[in-house]
Amino acid sequence: MTELKTDILVIGAGSGGLSVAAGASQMGADVVLLEGHKMGGDCLNFGCVPSKALIASGKAAYAHAHSSAFGIGDTVPQVDFAAAKDHVRDVIAQIEPMDSQERFEGFGVKVIREFGSFVSATQVQAGHYTITARRIVIATGSSPLVPPIPGLDQVPYYTNETVFDLRDKPDHLLIIGGGPIGMEMAQAHARLGSKVTVIEGMQALGKDDPEAAAVVVETLRNEGVAIHEQSLVAQIRGSEGAVEVVTENGEIHKGSHLLLAVGRKANVDQLNLEAAGIEQMRNGIRVDDALRTTNRKVYAIGDVAGGMQFTHVAGYHAGIIIRSALFGLPSKAKTAHIPWATYTAPELAQVGMTETQARAEYGDRLEVARFDYHHNDRAVAERKTKGFIKVMVVKGRPVGATIVGHQAGELINLWSLALANNLKMGQIAAMVSPYPTIGELNKRVAGAYFSPRLFENQTVKNVVRLVQRWIP
Structure with a gap:
């Protein structure tokens, strides 16, 4: 020794x-x-990096089939699933030297x-x-987490640690769990040509703002992903290539492959x-x-x-x-400024309190500022108008922000900065954003917070009229 x-x-x-x-x-x-x-741990080898690489492959396939709005003919993508997994491996290999x-x-x-x-x-x-x-x-x-579901030990299944080794495209992927991992993998596989069914015991993306989560769920359903909520799994049966998931409400979901995404x-x-x-x-x-x-x-x-x-x-x-x-210096971990994002399309991001949490905490003192993507000129040009940003504000300071839409994971950075440094909405409004950018949404939602104070305030209007009379 x-x-x-x-x-x-x-x-x-x-x-x-x-x-x-x-x-x-x-x-x-x-x-x-x-x-x-x-x-490199889970993130490099089984989590963040490979999942985002596979999502990128799905995004490329989706673009082939949805280009006509830009004047480019739609085409059926020729998906080579094994090559998509080679792309995943190559991305990992490029980052590996850093770890x-x-x-x-x-x-x-x-x-x-x-x-x-x-x-x-x-x-x-x-x-x-x-x-x-x-x-x-x-x-x-x-x-x-591998839950003790009856029959699971008799059926082949995948987790995030093994699904990226799968070289053959699943004909029908059954996913147990409608959290971020489950929803990201559902959309990626659906865009790469698999039939996908998500089985969630409660609400899909249930830890996020319900209004924002609903935008993502609706989008995935429109892309062909079957999402069954309030469906607790009672039993799993079958064999390789023929898996059945039986729920407590009597539903039977049949598929070729099973992915567990029920937590960690x-x-x-x-x-x-x-x-x-x-x-x-x-x-x-x-x-x-x-x-x-x-x-x-x-x-x-x-x-x-x-x-x-x-x-x-x-x-x-x-x-x-x-x-x-x-x-040897005192240092404490805080969570109020920690953001998170789900990298579906549209993306879903959150920092601080959701609207529900903020209303429970602050009651009538809470103000919610909101701005929709379809009012952003860059989003219109990119055909990415689905979504919104809302900021929960108390006494002029943000206490939380929810964003669902294109590049939400990028936009949430500013609100993490604001919460970490106790910034005021006036400081956000003072920012100048280049035009046209998606990032302008952050400034515009701050403007939406001040708009009623400026444009719907009779005192302000009276002062302006008075000043105008006296200005030579």
Whole structure:
């Protein structure tokens, strides 16, 4: 057994763990990084990157069949599904070097390709190494949740970790789960020529603003995706190429392939957390606002910390850890300014409170500013007029923003900035946007907030008339 001592031990080489390792090492700390599976974690290999690459293939196919509005003849796309998967692999391959073992060793990080398991409050065993660390960061992420559905263990199924290895186009893809992953994969596969059925136990995109989610659901249905809501799965049966999903309300959905997209579970099974005095919750490791576990020398970040499960949250958490563990400065993680997006077409993005949440919190003090895409000239030119932006405002400051429409994931950045820095709507309205851009929507919704105050206010009109009489 080889014994190592280090300042910072990072367990997990996903986005959060890599950010901590790179930052800490380059700032002078001695860092050991453990990864028992793939460098880059879920996001690079099974999540964000491959899903967006497949969505891009679907978008290209859809454009072939829907060009006539631009004066280009519609054509039936000739989809090579295996080649689309080659595109996915190529995208991953281009990004892989940024997350590679060699790159991080170049930063001075000692990378050990083994899973880690606690043997004491300050020690972790990984392969033939026993590592003692002053501070330990758990960044092991999450994995697809496989629910205990009767019959599931007898039927072939896919998750986000395996679906991108599928080289033959599914004739009819059944997707259990109507959250972001399920809806993104539904639209991508439908655009690439598969018949798709989504089976959701509650409401599709149920964590998002209902009005905005309805725009996405309607669009997918119009593109041919069958979406069954309030359909809890009771049983799965069949065999390879002939799968049946039976719901509690008696529906039977038949398809050729099955994809599970019902949520995520924290990766903690191999950590032996009890040996380190680290408590777990149902959805992950218990942490405080500073991301410390019940063992004060150990932090948990990203998905494994049981909060918002997004790659950018793990990156944000990494910055909290750098400030706390390296410099000993107080630093707390916040969530009010954390955005998220679903990359369907149209996209759906949110930061801060939804309208429902804000009304419950602020009541009559809440004002909702809204601007529709069909009033944006660039959206009209691009034939992307479906959608809207609405901003929840209290005493002149935004407390949340919902966007559904073209490039919603890009537009939401500004509102994350506004919430993070406590900006006022007047500061957003003062921004000048180039014309014509989709980004102009952000300025126009701020203008919509002020319009009633300026154009429907009799006092303002009286002052203007008075001034006009006295101006020479």
